[in-house]
Amino acid sequence: MAHRLLPLAVLATVAAASACGGSGGSGGGTVPGPARAAPAGTGYTSDQLGQALLQQVTGYWRGEPDSGEYGSLKALRNAAQVRQEATLDKPKCADAQTGGRRQVAADVPTALVTFVKGDGQTATETLMGVADADAEKQVEARVPPGCLTFRTRLGDKWAEHRITETPRGDIGNGSRTVGVATTIGAQRMNTWYVVFQGRHYLGSVSVFGPNATRAEAESLARASVAQAHRILGR
Known part of the structure; x- marks a missing residue:
């Protein structure tokens, strides 16, 4: 079984449209998933990735981190459920909900943490232990044409969602940045997410x-790369 690499904030916006609520983050009180050996060709366990997560982000409160297999994490399961329940006006554009990104195996070692501001703005960081070739495919993925x-x-x-894609970036060993402007009635929300490649991780x-910006997302991504390098040593 495989799961989409989900931009949680986009799905949270969709949920808000039907008053489902939730920030899409891990929140408090989640229980870390079972520790397991790193799959061949990745090199990291979920516990190691959890230790490499950002410890603080200026202006945000840090939620309880979660780690384990990708398909076992509560935030990712909730986001997948919202995605399944949503109806698209363009069924062929189902992959647009994930920014055109490829599937991630459910057993991939993963760690996730969400930071929350007083005004409700959130920042979510996810680290996954994957082979370099798989990480490269995620960085190279693009939103389907016409979507x-x-x-x-x-x-x-x-x-309503409008996606902005940018050229390949230089964060980590390569990155891609995607913006999503979502309108729900008179309310407009912005999502910016950055996917970046490290050595043996994504x-x-x-x-x-409403005030999320590309600059902040890319700044946090660079901080994530620096933190991972300090903890993982590569």
């Missing part, structure tokens, strides 16, 4: 809120 705009419905409420940082 830079789409609509999603939960219940009787629609949300990282993702997303910032979600």
Whole structure:
């Protein structure tokens, strides 16, 4: 079984359209998943990745981190459920909800943490232990043609999404940055997320809120790379 590499904040916006609520983050009180040996070709366990997560982000409160297999993490399971419940106006654009990103195996070692501001803006960091070739595929992925705009419905409420893609970046060993502007009635929310490659791991940082910016997302991604390098040593 495989799961999409989900931009949690986008799915949280979709959930908000039907009053489902939730920030898409790990929140408090999650229990770390079972520790396991690192799969061949990756080199890291979920525990090691958890230790490499950012410890603080200026202006944000740090939630309880979660680690374990990708498919076992509560935040990712909740996001996947929202995605399954949402109706798209362009069924062929289902991959646009994940920024065109490829699937991630459910047993990939993963660690995740969400930071929250007083105004409700969130920043989520995810680290996954994957082979370098798989990480490169994620960085090179693109939104399907004709899917830079789409609509999603939960219940009787629609949300409109407009995606902005940028050229390949230089964060870590290569990165991609994607912005999603979501409109729900009179409310507009922004999501910026950065997917970046390290040695034997893939990282993702997303910032979600009305004032979320590309600059902040990329700054946090660079901080994530530096922290991972200090802890993992490469």
